[in-house]
Amino acid sequence: MDITGAVLREMGAARPYGQSRPIDVVPLRLDPPGEGEVLVRVEVAGLCHSDLSVIEGNRPRPMPMLLGHEAAGIVEEVGPGVPAHLLGRRVATTFLARCGACPECRTGGRLPCREGSATNAAGTLPSGAIRLHEGDRPVHHHLGVSGFATHAVLDRRSTVLVDEDVPAAVAALSGCALLTGGGAVVNAAQLTDSDSLAVVGLGGVGMAALLTALAVVGPGGHVVGVDQNPDKLAVARAWGAHEALTPDEARERGTRVDVVIEAAGHPRAFETGLSLLASGGRLVTVGLPAPGATAQVEPLDITARALSIVGSYQGSAVPERDIPLLLDLWRAGRLPVERLATATNSLTEVHRALDRLASGQAVREMILPGTPAG
Secondary structure, rough: OOOEEEEEEEOOOOOHHHHHEEEEEEEEEEEEOOOOOEEEEEEEEEOOOOHHHHHOOOOOOOOOOHHHOOEEEEEEOOOOOOOHHHHOOOOEEEOOOOOOOOOOHHHHHOOHHHHHHHHHHHHOOOOOOOOOOOOOOOEEEEEOOOOOOOOOEEEHHHHHEOOOOOOOHHHHOOOOOHHHHHHHHHHHOOOOOOOOOOOOOOOOHHHHHHHHHHHHHOOOOOOOOOOHHHHHHHHHHHOOEEEOOHHHHHHHHHOEEEEEEEOOOOOOOOOHHHHHHEEEEEEEOOOOOOOOOOOOOOHHHHOHHHHHEEOHHHHHHHHHHHHHHHHHHHOOOOOOOHHEEEEEEEEHHHHHOOOOOOOOOOOEEEEEOOOOOO
């Protein structure tokens, strides 16, 4: 079928992207779904720093590539082996399809799937197929999704069925921002009712972690937002954070917490997170720094204060298990995930959205592929 999609042709474009324009919104051909795959009409997609990292070249991927991995849409066709009851239903996409059979998948979400990680790096679907074409040239899939398009073909394991009461934007956010940030709080932080927690880096994932922490900590808990951007600190306060501080303010006040979620993906944020831990504290790092980036760590401090450092990819989550649990918190009014969607754009306005994301002006820029500009 003929679709329209946002294709990145080469990495490393200069900012502002409104001038360099690294992405072309072009007509493409999309093959029908194969064995175990579904065709989804994309309703909405979120713009994430993982998309930005590919554009910057910090996450090298084969080119050309149709970007977008946080999306929601309606299943319009199913391939062989996929239950027909999915037709017409809304699904959230996830950026790591789990095979369910490798040793990594048997860790209950702690480790990323071996097969899914390999096909993500190759820019294919888990079957090894490429369903996108521009003329005779294949266009690679981004993290098995390629959601910046009017339609997408995905492996069934890259989708999670959501209930009919879940709006498209909430469904989309549940597959990346909420799953990564909220999943890290639920699965990796190991909070108790009286724990204190700080989130370092208040982008989409960090804000999702903050909202989830506020939803799950007990009356004795304490949640702190940490970011350099005063606008994001103001948002964190408005959303219920007990404190919202710059890194310098947190250090000057001697802030110490039981758990830190590091969501900035920067070595200095990692160092800040360690500096805020109380003795016996746990640093959960979900950010993805540039390859080769290094942080200064004093091993003696880790040993002497019995600190733990935990890496958490995709929120240490099993999407089919954890997305429904997080959406139950949303449904109960405790986790207002829709707040993360701070701006909407048409597909042709993607460069404007990228520049706002790169400059820290928005929490989550949303793309509506079927909506005209303006």
